[in-house]
Amino acid sequence: MVKSLITLILKPPYGSEDSFAGLMFALSQIASGIIEKSDVVLMHDGVYNAKANQKPEAIGMPSIIDIINNLQAFGCKIYCIEEDLKEREIEDVVDGIEIIKSEKLKDILEEYDEIITF
């Protein structure tokens, strides 16, 4: 039976519903009280979700930062792939997000019962 999940977010915020849906999924699972562990990896274009100083109100979209803050309030880990950040020249990342090298991802994924991709 599944007790722990890690959600991979591969898409950037705001251009589509995908990253919002994925982060909300991760948040809902830890909030359910049924799933014990629900963590997140931001990778590929998904690393844009980690960028600090987002202003989604400028386009009337719900805030990704709010969901990230809520995940962190529940004690969820949010990992972000260093190489993907560097490729996109993103340097300012939201506090509390753990930047990891891609080679470490395999070991992290092995800690979870299921891997969910958005």
Added chain:
Amino acid sequence: MKTLTIILKSGSMMNMDPNFALKLADAALKKGYNVNLFCYGEGVTVIKKGQNPKRFPNIEKICRNLMEKGLKVAACSTCSIARGIYEEDAIEGCKIGSLTNDLSQFIADSDRVITLTR
């Protein structure tokens, strides 16, 4: 008896994912699995009554047929209401439910979870 949960994020006419999800559900049911389908995001259009495609597979008809064979179907209420899909608009027997109760329970009861998203 083993349990499979499929999380579907594509709409009924968006791409081949709903058709594939239902073919996979059918195969798993034939092998004796319990199968849950959770419709999320645009995927909630799968549960809409009255679909009548001219040239594509009728996802509603396939879904109804599999529900008779034991497929359990639930959809995210937030995503459904956002698209104007309420209980009375949904295939009879499909539950308009929540991520925190219905999906979490589906996942916790599963031996395998598959996400279909693009």
